[in-house]
Amino acid sequence: MIDLYSASTPNGFKVSIALEEMGLKYKLIVVDFEKKEQLSPEFLAISPNGRIPAIHDKESNLSVFESGAILIHLAEKTGLFLPQVSASRAKVIEWLMFQMANVGPMMGQAGVFSRYFEPKLDDAIARYRNESRRIYGVLDKRLASEEYLAGEYSIADMATYPWLYFADWCGVPCNDFKNLIRWMGTVSSRPAVERGMNIPANVSDEERLRRAKSITTK
Ligand SMILES: N[C@@H](CCC(=O)N[C@@H](CS)C(=O)NCC(=O)O)C(=O)O
Numbered sequence: 001m002i003d004l005y006s007a008s009t010p011n012g013f014k015v016s017i018a019l020e021e022m023g024l025k026y027k028l029i030v031v032d033f034e035k036k037e038q039l040s041p042e043f044l045a046i047s048p049n050g051r052i053p054a055i056h057d058k059e060s061n062l063s064v065f066e067s068g069a070i071l072i073h074l075a076e077k078t079g080l081f082l083p084q085v086s087a088s089r090a091k092v093i094e095w096l097m098f099q100m101a102n103v104g105p106m107m108g109q110a111g112v113f114s115r116y117f118e119p120k121l122d123d124a125i126a127r128y129r130n131e132s133r134r135i136y137g138v139l140d141k142r143l144a145s146e147e148y149l150a151g152e153y154s155i156a157d158m159a160t161y162p163w164l165y166f167a168d169w170c171g172v173p174c175n176d177f178k179n180l181i182r183w184m185g186t187v188s189s190r191p192a193v194e195r196g197m198n199i200p201a202n203v204s205d206e207e208r209l210r211r212a213k214s215i216t217t218k
Contacts, residue, residue, distance in 0.1 A: 005031050005043065005055065006029075007032075007200065013162035013202075015071065016028075016199035017193050017196030018071050020192035020195045021080070021196070022081070026055075031043060033212075045063075049065060053065075055070050055073075068096055071096065074155075081154045088151065092154045092156050095149040099156065100159070102131075107128075107135075109128040110125070110132045114170075115209065129172050133172060136172075136180060139177070139179075140179045143179035144179045147183075147186070149183075157187055158196075
């Protein structure tokens, strides 16, 4: 059994998708940002960065934070979605790291600076929007020759899809990247992805904006 500490956000959905894809038993513990539960001593003991997602794997008595590390742990635990063979494994890790270091941070900042920060900083918004679009181009080019980011469907796709799902929310639509759109259609049609994107319930834009007022923006 795994305890999943999560919230209705792209980084949280990565792990609920993986748990659903891998058929692992888990218990959802929603971390309420409005109550600042992400900063409670109990949660910080599991996730020292004070951010979701985090898991406690009771079987191995192991806590893991950072979504990329969690996905690798779950893939290694089940032997799924992360090949053993070193060349294919390197490709999965490569695109997973690309998501962790680029897709999430740039799109996240594009969203934060355009939606939450006052006054609006035009240069910051432009910088993160431009970087996000440049990154969409990198993904789109890769997906012109591969069905999935690392060839086969993997934890790299699970990490990247929830962010692209929120492209409009982040203020950087991706409609004109045709390979990316094709890939999003394929990934979103997987039943486990559909379930994972609703754990915890995927909330409306208005609700997301209201809740976001209590996240760490300063
Ligand atoms: N690099 C981290 C990022 C985690 C992260 O930023 N989580 C956000 C939700 S998407 C969060 O917990 N925000 C709460 C806050 O900022 O106080 C990961 O991939 O796990």
